[in-house]
Each structure stands twice: as structure tokens, then as C-alpha cells.
Amino acid sequence: MSWIEDIISPKTRKWEEFYRNRWQYDKVIRSTHGVNCTGGCSWNIHVKDGIVVWETQALDYPLLEEGLPPYEPRGCQRGISYSWYLYSPIRVKYPLMRGALMDLFKEEKMAAGGDPIKAWANLQSNSTNRARYQRARGKGGFRRTNWEEVIELIAAANLYTVKKYGPDRIIGFSPIPAMSMISFASGFRYLQLMGGTCLSFYDWYCDLPPAFPEVWGEQTDVCESADWYNSKFCVSMGANLGMTRTPDIHFFSESKHNGTKTVVMSPDFSMVAKHADQWIPCHAGSDGAFWMAVTHVILKEYHVDRQVPYFMEYVKRYTDCPFLVELTKEGDHYLPGKFLRANRISAYKGVENGDWKFLNLDTKTGKPVMPKGGMGQRWDKEKDNIAKWNLLYEDGVDNKEYDPELTLLSKSDDVLQVEYTEFGLKKKSNRGVPVKYIETIDGKKVPVATSYDIMMGHYGVGRGLAGDYPKDYEDEKAAYTPAWNEIFTGIGRNTVIKFARGWADTAETTKGKCMVITGAGINHWFHGNLMYRAAIQAQLFTGCNGVNGGGMNHYVGQEKLAPVDSWGTIMAAKDWQSANRMQQAPIWHYINSDQWRYDANQAQYNSIPDNSKYGGMHSADMAVMAVRNGWMPFYPQYDKNNLEVVTDAEKSGAKTDEEIQNYIVDQLKSKKLNYAIADCDNEITFPRNWFIWRGNALMSSAKGHEYMLNHYLGTHHNDIADEVAQEHVSEIIWREAPKGKMDLVVDINFRMDTSALYSDIVLPTASWYEKADLNSTDMHSFIHPLSPAVAPVWESKSDWQIFQLIAKKVSELAQQYMPHPVKDTVNVPLSHDSIDEISQPTIKDWGKGECEPVPGKSMHKIVMVERDYTQIYNKYITLGPNLKTKPIGAHGVSFMVDDVYEQMHQDKRHVQKINGIEYPSLKEDIEAVNAVLTLSTLTNGHLNVRAYENMEKKTGLVLADLGAGSKDVRIDFNDLLAQPRRYNTAALWSGLMNNGRAYCAYTYNVDRLVPWRTLTGRQSMYLDHEGYIAFGENLPTYKPSPLPTVYGDIRKTLNDGKAKMFNCLTPHGKWHIHSTYGDTLRMLTLSRGMEPCWMSEEDAVAIGVKDNDWVEVYNDHGVYCTRACVSSRIPNGVCIVYHSPERTYSVPKSQERGGRRAGGHNSFTRVHLKPSLMVGGYAQFSFHLNYWGPVGANRDTHVLVRKMNKVEF
Secondary structure (H helix, E strand, C coil): CHHHHHHHCCHHHCHHHHHHHHCCCCEEEEECCCCCCCCCCCEEEEEECCEEEEEEECCCCCCCCCCCCCCCCCCCCCHHHCHHHHCCCCECCCCEEEHHHHHHHHHHHHHCCCCHHHHHHHHHHCHHHHHHHHHCCCCCCEEECCHHHHHHHHHHHHHHHHHHCCHHHEEEECCCHHHCHHHHHHHHHHHHHHCCEEECCCCCCCCCCCHHHHHHCCCCCCCCHHHHHHCCEEEEECCCHHHHCCCCHHHHHHHHHCCCEEEEECCCCCHHHHHCCEEECCCCCCHHHHHHHHHHHHHHHHHHHCCCHHHHHHHHHHECCCCEEEEEEECCEEEEEEECEHHHCHHHCCCCCHHHCECEEECCCCCEECECCCHHHHCCCCHHHCCCCCCCCEECCCCCECCECCCCCCCCCEEEEEEEEECCCCEEEEEEEEEEEEECCCCCEEEEEEHHHHHHHHCCCCCCCCECCCCCCCCCCCCCCHHHHHHHHCCCHHHHHHHHHHHHHHHHHHCCCEEEEECHHHHCCCCHHHHHHHHHHHHHCCCCCCCCCCEEEECCCCCCCCCHHHHHHHHCCCCCCCCCCEECHHHHHHHHCCHHHHCCCHHHCCCCCCCCCCCCCCHHHHHHHHHHCCCCCCCCCECCCHHHHHHHHHHCCCCCHHHHHHHHHHHHHCCCCCEHHHHCCCHHHCCCEEEEECCCCCCCCCCCHHHHHHHHHCCCCCCCCCCCCCCCCCCCCCCCCCCCCCCEEEEEECECCHHHHHCCEEEEECCCCCCCEEECCCCCCEEEEECCCCCCCCCCECHHHHHHHHHHHHHHHHHHHCCCCEEEEEEECCECCCHHHHCCCCCCCHHHCCCCCCECCCECEEEEEEECHHHHHHHHCECCCHHHHCCEEECCEEECCHHHHHHHHHCHHHEEEECCEEEEECCCHHHHHHHHHHCCCCCEHHHHHHHHHHHHHHHCCCCCHHHHCCCCCECCHHHHHHCCEECCCCCCCCCCCHHHCCCCCCHHHHHHCCCCCCCCCCECCCCCCHHHHHCCCCCCCCCCCCCHHHHCCCCCCCCCCCEEEEEEECCECCCCECCECCCCHHHHHHCCCCCCEEECHHHHHHCCCCCCCEEEEEECCEEEEEEEEECCCCCCCEEEECECCCCCCCCCECCCCCCCECCCHHHHCCCCCCHHHHCCCECCECECCCCCCCCCCCCCCEEEEEECCCCCC
16 A cells, blocks of 8 residues: 555655645736737736736626626736746846947036036037947947936937927837826826827827728727627638637637638638638738629629618618719719718708708608718707707708608619729729709709719619629629629639628628628738728628627727727826827828838829829828828928927017917918928938837837838848939928938837837836736727736836936926926817818818918918926826816717816825925826726716717717716726726717627617718718829729839849749737737747748749748848748748747848848838828818828738848857
8 A cells, every 4th residue: 555655645745845836826916918919808916925926817707798708718828928028038127228328428418517418419419429329229238227317318318309409309109008008198198298299009000990980980999809799790801810819719719609600811721710611712912802792792682683671771871872972074974073062052052061061862852951960060060050960860951851862773864974993904984873963053953873873883783774884793804793803812703692692691680790800911901991991881781880790890909998088188188288299100100211212103003093183192292291281290390490480480579379370371381481291301300309118119010120220220221222202202302311310219118129129228117017007908898907916126117107207307407498488389180070170171282372371271270389398297297277177088079077176186195286286196107097097988977977968969869878877887996906897888989888788889870870970970981082082992992902013122122033022911920919928938939939931832842942941031121031931821922921020039140131130020111101091181081199091001012032041140
């Protein structure tokens, strides 16, 4: 029985002590990860002896409505490895400064008698010394410094820049606020108080889908992942859910087992394909063609052969299909123009905002009626017109009921031949469209057609009408037949037909429970907006939006910041001031990093109609026009310090803000004052100081990485491209390309990533287990806390505290250098969710003499803001008095919070006394967190009911009952620590969640008849903006990807026969979230120790490459060296480098670039801006940060790949 003794003997079981000790802990704290993964998972952080030892998934999520699977356990292999970072060798432990900068600054400070601002000024005026420390960027040489020394330098640089060049030369970039809201707000609040510039991120990441504003006037409102289970036909298109939505893919699999048809559209056999019933491998970038053909079948069989009642009623009520579009004559044919305006006919001649109200025809009377719910009604001010912003079938003047005419097929006055352009085959077709003639107030009879009939002609559904319609589904030369689709997608016509019927049959049976899950695989293409619109059309024609289990669900980035109403106020310092400088990042980088210089005219690679008014413009010229007309922002603003502009105005006699504004307009009109964007390579217009925090701005998101190294940083780079823009641009002054525009780059980071590697200063920030913060996501409807399981280690501090230190030092230095308040002038673009949306009914460019420059109408707004730089710190740490007198809100919903502000003021434990006056305190991180929760409708039920009551006044609908059940809800930080809390159904967001209902976008609009924030108030199929008409995108269409011969990736790079050209895709990877986690020991061990280049077996053979060989991926823009991963799942002609590798590990030297260190995935990209996405000042096409504008497209990139015969590190 000795073996029994061995088992129970203490001596032989001593090994168990190690095991028990390993898993012992002292406490467990709830937190989450502030990484842009969309997971938003709740984690239990285990702490022993003051050290984080491991994390486990939380298992206490509340259940939603009966029948839905639970959310937990949520988490992935990356999240569970996070604690490695806290004590890793790449943790930033102390403030670091590049040695070259440290030495030079100390020398200048000593020479200046200890004056830090004078020292910085002298250093910047010495071009030799300035270039010296710039060349050191990226080459190591960091030295440990102390907080006092480094904060002084930063504050001195900021204040010097304000006084010398203007505050808008101070720049900040931080992405995805939802992943750690307070940390994001820290830098933005500081910068907005300073008058600095805050860069967008969503469009720059190319994660922003422009189709959402185009169609819905909303940005990325999508269902939570539990709603996938409600779907009965679910398509994953360009979204590799197993890799990028790891905590949520179980809903996709569970729905399949519950009877849902699951389909994956992906050019490669991706991880999610194995979960699906069907894999449709469209050629890369051709998905839009597939969907155009699907909609052709749906219209033919379900709208013409069978008029499915649910579909017909849906498009009448919830889309712009019944709205009348004027046809304009062009030679022997007609073209679709703009919606017919109500004030053009006598019945509605004098209506308020008549340029922004539109017409339907009543089926009962045959006469025009003016529907409610459009942009005109939204911004009506006259008392009799209030409460008419709704989707009731009632006339906007007399409130009489009507039934909208969907088609004029059997009631037309005439059938006119309308010309349609199909860009894939470059073919024009004239097709018959039924019309009515409407008499206008000028006595003319204009032909109009319903948007629905125009769509029928566009999709090639003949309905017995004359014209160049397809004969049948087999007609491959006519758009958009199933046979036509084969040319572009490689997918058989029968597959299209079967798919379309399955989709439509399911939608008819379930009343719209068909959805598309999509993401970067589609949105990152140059024509990504058109691919989205093509899929959305199929959904709209089958009634799938605003229905649980249906809709267009885009998941790229953790975009949903749930309490955006209160958070946005604190983040942008609106509690203290008015105007903000919020910058559209793709335009900013395209111009300031000089990537426009290497870009030929977009007309060479963009598909545009013949004789397009704006189609021949270079993207840089279009950007200048967009800034001048108020469509897009651009900072720096002028070729002069904004503070000096105001001073000059006052010297000229201007006393009031209006007089200063008039002075500026006159100066711009006479060209005595110029926009910085039009002279972007003039030293006076350079951006000067750049803060980066919570993101990897110089690698993960850095399209054109090598150009940034050159023109921003002035250091080594691997691009070899020619400057080709000079002959194409007319709006920008051509100068010699500068190198090293940035005086100072500061990275605030917990790890030494690529951005830190290239910065001048790196500050150690607290990790996600070391601070108080908030986290929300698109994937579920809970708010999570980040909480300090341990205190910040070494010398790290939270972002909120770091920017406080900078603000405090700036205020101290300002006592001597800028002791008096100054007036700043802020150019603000025409803004979404404001009356600016009805500023420009037509495009008239004042810069070309087409109209007079009028701020807020024909150009941007010009707003005066007083800044007292001695009070930056005091304002940073307090909640300002604007909350007593001005409403807060978001998404067009506003409400007063004066009573709640007073309650906060009465809590004397959390107030600050500033200059003798008490204000609610924001000094501590947790005070900022609770301020967000206290003031938001999502976490304060009292305010939520108030917001709904305000919307009742706007719409004339009953809505407050939606908030009544949560009226007594108050959620604070401690509540979130106890258990995940689901936030309220709120007027800010379009999904209803009452009684445990899964959040689904636009159910508020569909169930309660609240309009969308679009031109007509309906979901927009037809986009009548003059810019869209000019670029041929007023109708949903298919445009092929730009050809590599004209796109400009491989002009100088030569192929000696040993390389092969590939379309290089950069999807999100399995072993990292962007670049985070990819450098942890665990993920490097599980992967290949780097991000390989995936290619097909046939392609590998063609260039003599075997699996795991080293290869070079390169083009004119730069080079990436890595190992090859040869796989049968990759299609020929395509290679994949998963986003995002770092330059900090496993990067050898490049043979193609003379032995210089290679880069990362963004080393072979360059920004291409789609000009149609810059239009604005018109309905939903109006600017808001991370809502509207061109995106940093990268999927159309082509590279050469060759085997490396020598690998050197």
C-alpha cells in the first residue's frame, strides 16, 4: 500500500505548494481593457502582494430578454495576456527624453538664464540644432528624466507656439474614446482650453463608413451582438468575426444552430467561413457588384413580378422612394437631377425653409403633397410649423392624410429616356422612366419621376418600358444582371439568384430579419462607400433596417461611446467655452505630411462621369475648396497667427465680434489673409507640437508612414516616390517640400511602441489596471469601469493627471509670458445636427466669385473665443458654469442640466474653489468619471425623461414613455464596479432596449416614426447633392477598384523578374488588437514572432518562395520585411499582411532600400482621398468629428513581393 502513503504523504506533495501559491490572491478588482477591439469585456483582476498576477473573465452579466443567449464568458487570448505588459521589459517606467534634445535644451536654458521659453525659442531659431535632434528620431538615445524637467519643456514649447504661431499649431491625436473615455478626454480638454487642434481618428483609421451618413445621417449605429441571434439570414461580409469579434462570435454560431442561414463573403477562406453555411469568395474589392445584382433580382421578382406588401409599405414609409426627382434634359435624353423643392409650386410657394421641403404625389388625388419629417421641418422656427418633424402620412401644411405614390408606371404623363452610366463596363444606357409634369411657379412644366422609378431604371428592371433594358438575367452586357456580376466578382449567376431569393423570402417571412455584418474588409477600399450602399439597397428594398435581427451592422473599432451627451461636453471643454477646433484627420495628414505632392489627379484612378464639373479636380484642390466653403475644417487656419489676426482687426477699428468677423472676411476675400491649407509648405503654417496618447499614430494608423517620417519628423525614411502633383494643382502654392515640420512630438504611453520610438519625449502612463475610467462598445449595451487594481507602477500617472500637470505648468508660465486674456478666432465648419445643414441648397464657391462670402452660409463660421492662459489649469479641474445656462446633448437631442449641476455643486466633498468661486470638481479621475455618469441620459433617468419630453415637442409624437421605466435610475462608478450595468434606452440613440430587448439601430425610427437626420427624413437611396451628381454617385452604383497602373504605388519601383505584383490587403489579425498585444511574449510565442506575408501556393512557386522564407514587400512608398506564410486559403494575386506589426521587433534590413531598416504594414501605403466625400453644408452631408469626411483608404494598394537572399538585423 506504499502508493497510498505516497499520495497522502506531506513530503511527497510539497510540489503542490507552488501550485497553490501561484494561484493565491489577496483581492479581485473589476476592470477592462482600453484597447480598440470592440469587445468591451469585463475582467476580474487578481492581485497578490500588490502585484497583478492574472486576470479572468467576469461571469455576472445581466441577461437580456428571454430566449437570447447570455453574453458571458467574454474575453479572448489577447485580453487574458494583458497583465504581462505591467511588468514587462517594454513598459515605459519613467519619463524619457531623447538625449540630443535634452542636451540642446539644457544648453539653451543655461544660456537664457534659466528661462525655458526663451530657451525653446532659441533652439527653434537655430535650424542646425533643430535638425540635429529631429534626425535622431527613431534612432534610440532616450534618457531617463524627471517629471518636473519634462513638463517644463512641454509647457514652454506649447506656450511659445501659441504666442509665436497661434494655438492651432498644437495638435493632439488619440483614438477611440469609448475604450477609455476619461483618458481620451484628458488631452482633448487640455487642447481645447488652449485653442489647440484635435484630430479625428475614425475616418483616419478608414473605419468610418461614409455610407452611414449618406443613407441615415448617422454614424455607425449598429445592433449589439446579441441581436445577431435574432437574425434569420446573416451575411458576414469583410468581417472575420472569429479573429476580430472573438468574444461575440458565439452569437453567430448559436444563431446558425437556431436555424439562421449564415453566409460569409470573403476573398480568402477566412476563420469565420468555417462557421457558415455558405462561402462566397468574390474577387477582392468586388462585393458591390454582387449586391447590385442581388438587388436587380429582388426588384424584378419581389417588387414587379410579386409586389410583396411588407416590402412596398416599408419603402413608402421609411425611404425616399416616393419623393419626386426632377429630370433635366441633356441632348436627346434626360438625367436624374435634384429632388423637386416644395416652394417651386404654387401650393407651397411661401413655406418656411421651402428649399428644404419636398414633394410626393397622393395616390387618391394625384396632386403633390408636402410630407413632414424632412430637413426643412427639422429646422422650422415658426410656431405653426413646430412638432411636424415626424413620419406620419400627413401634409406639412394642412395636416391632411395622404397615401404616397410609389410608382408612376400606370399613371404617367409620359415616358422619357433617362441616361444611366455603368462604370464597370464604362457603358451608358438610355432607359424609359415614367414621369409626371408638374407646373412650377415660373409657369414651366418640369418632368418628375419618383425616386423608386428612377431606381428601377438604374437597376435595369424594365417593367415593359422602352429602352436599353437587359433582356433577362443572362444578359452579361447590361447592368446589373446576375450574368453581368460574373465579370467582376467571379461568382456564378445562379449563386446570385439563389442568394437573392433566399434573402428576400426570409425577409418576407420574418418581416426584415436579414442582416449584414461588415467591417474593414469592405470599408477600407477606395470605393468602400459604394460597396456599403449596394448592400444597404438590398436591405432597404426588403424592409430589413430598424428591425431586430436585421440591418447593416458595421464593426470596425470600438465606436459607441454611450454617454456621449455628457462626455462630449467635458471632453471639449464646452462647460467653459463655445467653439472647438476638431480636425478631419485624413485631409490634415494628406496635406501636412505632403502626401498630396506624390498623388496624381484622382480623375486618373477614380471612375467619374464625362464632363463632370468637379470630377477633374486634384484631391488637394478639392480639399482647399471644401475648407473655404465650410464643408471641412482645416487647422492651422491661416498663414498668420490667429491671435495677431484679431489684434490687427482691432487696430483697424473693429470693436465687436461681428466687426472682427467682417474684417477677416474682407482680408480673405482680398487675399491679404490666406488659408493655411493653400500654403501648407510655408513655415508659418506648419503644425508644431504633436501630442499622441492611447494610440500608435506613427505606425498602426499611419497611412503613408514613410512620408510622415520625412515631412513631419525630418528623420530617415524609405519612400522613393516622385512628386507628381505640381502640374495638377491650382489652389495650393507650390514650394520646395520641407522636412521636419514638427518641433516637438510627445508620446504618452505604457509601452515602447513605434510612436514612442520616434517621439522626442515619452511619458509613462498608467495601464488599464491602474486608473479609474469608463468603457463602452457597439457590441453590447453595458458600461464597464477601468479601475485601479494596483496603484500606477514606477513613475507612471494617469492621462488625466498628466495633462493636469502640463496645464498647471502652462498656467504658471503664462503669469509672466501671457498674463492677460487674448481673443482667438476659430473657423468652424458647417455642422451636422445644426441649422447649418440648410445653409447651401446649391454649390456656389465664393472663392471663385460665384457668391459673396457669408460666414455660416456660403463659408465656414468665424467664432471669437477669449482665452486666459493663466487659467488653463483652473478650468481643467473644474466643471464650468455653462452648464447652468446652456443645454448639453448629442445627435440633435438637447436638454438642460442646471438642476443636476446645482446638486453637484452642493456636494462639498467634490468642489474646487477657483478665484473665490466654487465649482464641481474634476480634479481626480473618479470625479471626472462620476461627472460623466451623473450628467448623461444613459445613466441618469431623470435627464433621460427630460430629453424625451423635448423630442416630443419637436416631433409631435408620444415618446416619453420610453424613458418612464428608468426615471429613477442613477448609475455611478461604484455601481459599475459591482456588476456590469445596462444603460437606459435613450433619445440619443436610435435603438430601443426596453424590457431587455436587444439593441438594434433605427428601431426608434421604425417603431415610433421619428425621422432619420437626413434630407428627406427618410433612409436615403437617392443622394441629390450636386457633388454626388457630379461624381456619378447620386445613385447606388458599382465602381471598380483603381488600376495599379494609375493609382501610383509602383511608378519607380522596378521588377527585375524575381518579384510578383500583388494587391496587398491589411485586415485585422488574430494575435494582436492593431499593434497592441502583438509585442507581448505570449502572443509572439503563439504566432510566428511577427506578422507574416500570406500568399497562395501558386504565387509562392512563381517567385521561388517556400513557407517561412523571408520576403520583402515593397513599392514606391516603402518596404516591409517578414516571413512568408504560404497557404491554400489565399487567392492568387492577393497577399495579406495583417494589421498591425511594429518596427520594434523582428524587422530586418531591406535589400531593396540599401540596407536601411524596413518598416511596417503602413510603410507601403499612401493616402488617397475620395473627393466626393469632402462635400458639405447640405443636410446630412455636414461636418462633425468622426462623422463625415474622406477616409484613409488602403485596400487598393499594390506591392511587389520577392524572396530575400540575405537577412540582416
